[in-house]
Every structure is written in C-alpha cells, then in structure tokens.
Amino acid sequence: MFSTAVTIKQGTIGVVTVFGKYKRIMLPGLNFKLPIIEQLYTRISIQNRSVELEFQAVTIDQANVYFKAMLLYSVMDQNEETIKNVAFKFIDDRNLMQALVRTIEGSIRAFVATKRQSDVLILRKDIVEHVKDQIDAILEGWGYHLQDLQLNDITFDEVIMKSMSQVVASSNLKAAAENEGQALLITKTKAAEAEGNAIKIAAEAERQASQLRGQGVALFREEVAKGMTVAAKEMQHANMDTSVILFTMWTEAIKHFSENSKGNVIFLDGSADSMQHTMKEMMSLNLLSDQQSNKK
Incomplete structure (x- = not known):
C-alpha cells in the first residue's frame, strides 16, 4: 500500500514511466501508481x-x-x-x-x-x-x-572607461562654457539695452528742459517788453524823455555783470563823449521801436 501512494508537492509535476518508457504525469496532491510496474521517474518544478x-x-x-x-x-x-x-x-x-x-x-x-x-x-x-x-x-x-x-x-576595459569619463567630463565643461557664454551675452545685451534706454530718457529730458528754458526766456522777454511799454507810456504822459528807460536798463545790466561775473574787472568807456554816443544810440533804438509800434 505504501508503494502505491505517491504525494506530489505543489509547484511540481511527477513523471511516471513503465519499464523505462514514459507513461503519464502526476499532478500535485495524492496520486497512486501500480507497484513494481510504474516508477516515479522524476519530479519537475514548474516554478520560476x-x-x-x-x-x-x-x-x-x-x-x-x-x-x-x-x-x-x-x-x-x-x-x-x-x-x-x-x-x-x-x-x-x-x-x-x-x-x-x-x-x-x-x-x-x-x-x-x-x-x-x-x-x-x-x-x-x-x-x-x-x-x-x-x-x-x-x-x-x-x-x-x-x-x-x-x-x-x-x-x-579600464583604459576605455577612463577615456569615456574624460569624454563625459569634456562634454560637461563644454556645456558649462556654452551656458556661461550665453549668460554673459544676455547680461551684456540687457546692460546695453538699459544704457540705450537711459540715453534716450536723458535726451528726451534735455529736449524738454531746453524747450522749457526757451519758453521761459520768451516769457521773460514778453514781460520785459510789456513793462517797458507801460513805463514808456507813463513817462510820455508825464512829459519825460523815454530814453531814461534804456539808460536804466543799461545800468541794471552793468550791475548784473558785476554781481554774477567771475572776473574781477569790468572795462567801461566812462567819458562824456562815449556816454553821449551811447545815449544817442539808445534813443535811436527807442525811436525805431516807437515807429514800428505806430505802423502796427
């Protein structure tokens, strides 16, 4: 009885032969065979x-x-x-x-x-x-x-491994150099753009400042002309010579030179003839201005 009962473990397959020739297989579990005639030839594992x-x-x-x-x-x-x-x-x-x-x-x-x-x-x-x-x-x-x-x-081989490491290292250095070059190019480009924008802003500011200065000078001249016109009319009503206005402006100009000039000496022709000549020129200019005003 013991020779007829055969136990096959899970994960294996039993192979049965009869007188050395393949007969059948046994699946996992309890199996029976004919004593003496059938032999369990081998157990084959079906596991990995x-x-x-x-x-x-x-x-x-x-x-x-x-x-x-x-x-x-x-x-x-x-x-x-x-x-x-x-x-x-x-x-x-x-x-x-x-x-x-x-x-x-x-x-x-x-x-x-x-x-x-x-x-x-x-x-x-x-x-x-x-x-x-x-x-x-x-x-x-x-x-x-x-x-x-x-x-x-x-x-x-070790020689090939070293050469491959050198190739990788060289490639990394090349990539790093290219990245650094690109970063430097971007930095310089941005700096150039910033400088160009600064120049444009400065030029625009200077243009506006010049325009404002010109407008200021024009307004100053306009106000001076208005003041001189009013003063001349008042002096005419008072039967006074209007050339005094020009003489006053001339003395104010000399005063301005002396206060704001960096030099130490102002050369003036203070002779009577020179003063008379200057007064005649100023009077003639005043007369010319009055004629142009009458024409208008």
Whole structure:
C-alpha cells in the first residue's frame, strides 16, 4: 500500500514511466501508481528559476565588453508534451543550465559584435529584446520559456572607461562654457539695452528742459517788453524823455555783470563823449521801436 501512494508537492509535476518508457504525469496532491510496474521517474518544478551570468563580448571596433546578467526562466506550461520535453531532453539540470547559458551568451555576443563600443550602453533594451527573439523558439522546443533577462552591469576595459569619463567630463565643461557664454551675452545685451534706454530718457529730458528754458526766456522777454511799454507810456504822459528807460536798463545790466561775473574787472568807456554816443544810440533804438509800434 505504501508503494502505491505517491504525494506530489505543489509547484511540481511527477513523471511516471513503465519499464523505462514514459507513461503519464502526476499532478500535485495524492496520486497512486501500480507497484513494481510504474516508477516515479522524476519530479519537475514548474516554478520560476533564476541564474546569474558573467561573460565577455567584443564589439565591432574590438572593444571588450563585460556583462553581468540575471536570467529568469520557467517551464512553459503543464501540458503533457511540455513536461515530456523537460523530462527527457537533457540528462540532468546541469546540462540544461549549461546549454541555456551558452545559448544566451552566444546570442548577446553575436548582437554586440555588430555594434560599436560607444553604442552598447544605450542598447541595453535592444540587447534583451534581441535575445528573447532569438532563443524563445529554442527554449520552447526544450519546454522552457524565458521570463526575463536583466543586464545589471555593462563595463569595459579600464583604459576605455577612463577615456569615456574624460569624454563625459569634456562634454560637461563644454556645456558649462556654452551656458556661461550665453549668460554673459544676455547680461551684456540687457546692460546695453538699459544704457540705450537711459540715453534716450536723458535726451528726451534735455529736449524738454531746453524747450522749457526757451519758453521761459520768451516769457521773460514778453514781460520785459510789456513793462517797458507801460513805463514808456507813463513817462510820455508825464512829459519825460523815454530814453531814461534804456539808460536804466543799461545800468541794471552793468550791475548784473558785476554781481554774477567771475572776473574781477569790468572795462567801461566812462567819458562824456562815449556816454553821449551811447545815449544817442539808445534813443535811436527807442525811436525805431516807437515807429514800428505806430505802423502796427
């Protein structure tokens, strides 16, 4: 009775043979077999299995590439044909593992051999997809399926690694220099724009100031003319000579010169003839002004 009862653990499939020939499979749980005639040949795990790989490949430009990978695989399904392939394709698990690892390594080496060293690092995903496309059909014939392949580490010879670090450092320095140049250009451009705007504002302010100064001078002259007109009319009513106004203006001008001039000496012709000549000129100017006013 004990020889007829067989317990199959969860996650495994039992393979039964009769006189060395495949007979049937046993599913997880309690199973029975014919004593002496039927034999439990092996128990096959249908759980996922993992293995770590380390191998080397050579690129098309003769650079050595070192891979560290993790392989995840499992029995494809629980169908009877699949279990038969798993049970009888290889002598033992060691031979299966050797064939599986060498097949994957060969597929990766063939792919890397067509690529340049500088392209390998960015083709990690392409390498995995290439391996799956290449060996899925082969593993299916063995009854297995490749679940995942992770390339955990890709390295090169020390000399190549140093040169790659130098290239990266040079690229970073170049990018930093370009950024600094752009920042300096923007700063100088903004400074030039600010200076130009300041010049425009100063020019506009000077223009307005000049205009205001001109208007002030014009108003001053207008008020002076009005004052002189009123004074001249009052002096005419009083039967006084209007040339006195011009003489007063002349003396006021001399006083202004003396108060505001930076010099120490004012040269004046104070002779009687000169004073008489000046008075005649001022009177003639006053007369000319009166004539022009009468015409208007």
